Amino acid sequence: MPPIFPPLEQALPSHHDLFYNGAWRKPLASTYNDTLNPSTGKPITRVAQASASDVDAAVEAAHEAFLSWRKTTIAERQACLHRAGAILREHAGELALADAVNTGNPVTEMLVDANRAANSLDYFAGLIPMLRGETLPGPFPADAYLHYTVREPIGVVARFMASNHPFMFAGSRMASVIAAGNTVVVKPPDQAPLSCLRLAELLDGVFPPGVLNILPGGPECGQALATHPLVKKVTLIGSVATGKVIQREAADTLKPTLLELGGKNALIAFPDANIDQLVQGVVNGMNFAWAGQSCGSLSRVFLHKSIHDEVLDRVVQIIQHKYRPGLSTDPATTMGSLVSKVAQDRVLDYIASAHAEGAKLFHGGGKPAELAETELAGGFFVQPTIFTDVLPHMRIAREEIFGPVMSVFPWTDESEMLRIVNSTSYGLTGSIFTRDLATAQRMISQVEAGFVWVNEVGKHFLNVPFGGVKESGNGRDECLDELLAFTAVKSVNIKLQ
């Protein structure tokens, strides 16, 4: 049965202000910005922008709330987190719709996001008993000293969200912070804050006031959070460029960061790969449904020369059949737009650079012509695009495009191919297609990435660490490490004699 979505008015938040200390509050500077529907380019409504003074008030309140929340029992925290998860599942359709209309991603594709967030809330609720320390032998006789450690929450945590899956990231990433006994200030993406505001409405009253706070805003809000002395850790799901800015901002107060950043990920195909699986993997790995806007998108495809032409022909056949750009809130739409005009221009600029640098356009390469005379003409769409004959020095070979543009490299020499695979500054994901375990293992140990699939693409597995090496970030999410990242170890030494 096709999914049923509520009317759009029911999905959109009725509040457009700041949510902190358990209530909706007007921004002190009365600043509101338009937020757009990327399918049409038209405004949906206006949303409050938190200033540094708003951040100050919200963080003070979150800090007060922390002093009580840190003392709550396992059962109390679990009850709140499970309740939040159940609410998200119940409202999956409207949250998907709120994100679809504001991000441009197809609504049917966003339907799973509520479950993903709910699963994280349940998962981290279940992990709370793992917040434990250890007893340790020391340098003196055991009857002279007792040494042990305890894990304590750290305080207020700021969590900045990326624009591709706003409420899924907000819902899932608040879980670890709150489960560990901290309070959280979530900053939704500037381009698409509406689903996070709806999330705040739905979860209003689930946690004590001040535990969950949602502050829409731009760089001023972000900077104020990253530099605030009462914010004890700052985390970002976003681009490498923003990650560097936040790391610098956090440095003044020597705040630790947890950065989940971009990727320029490689899919490596060997001649012995199962060609059917590989073709599906090349298509699905690009996440064309949300216009390539995924950190894990396998946007560099290394095809062995012996299978290169066959695979590409079949990939294009599937793309032509599978992806129809359209209105994001229409359940029949299979491909969305970019999130903003800025993003669309950036992608078109990369396409222009590929032409200028001599790559060969194999498919797509511009705005979808079929939308030109429709109500979507002002939308931020770009066709699924494939370039072949890509050389390592080209911009499309080195930089994250965060759009529906795939760069294909034929290869014959394994060590030269690996050199190119590892030649970018990113290191998030990688995928290897082969039927030979020894080949797979040889690649696994040499590919510079934090997360590697074999004969698979795109999937995340809750409880399996996700994160990058090199400039793709630090820390690991979706696992016990994420929970522990929001605690500090305290060592206790008791003199017994």
Ligand SMILES: NC(=O)c1ccc[n+]([C@@H]2O[C@H](COP(=O)([O-])OP(=O)(O)OC[C@H]3O[C@@H](n4cnc5c(N)ncnc54)[C@H](O)[C@@H]3O)[C@@H](O)[C@H]2O)c1
């Ligand atoms: N590693 C992951 O798990 C993961 C997941 C999704 C997206 N991403 C990455 O996110 C990027 C796309 O998302 P985006 O376009 O929203 O990224 P972005 O870097 O432009 O923005 C991310 C967030 O940072 C905020 N921000 C911007 N400037 C700031 C500042 N000076 N101080 C504090 N906050 C600031 C934005 O408002 C937004 O909330 C891509 O690079 C993608 O690969 C990574």
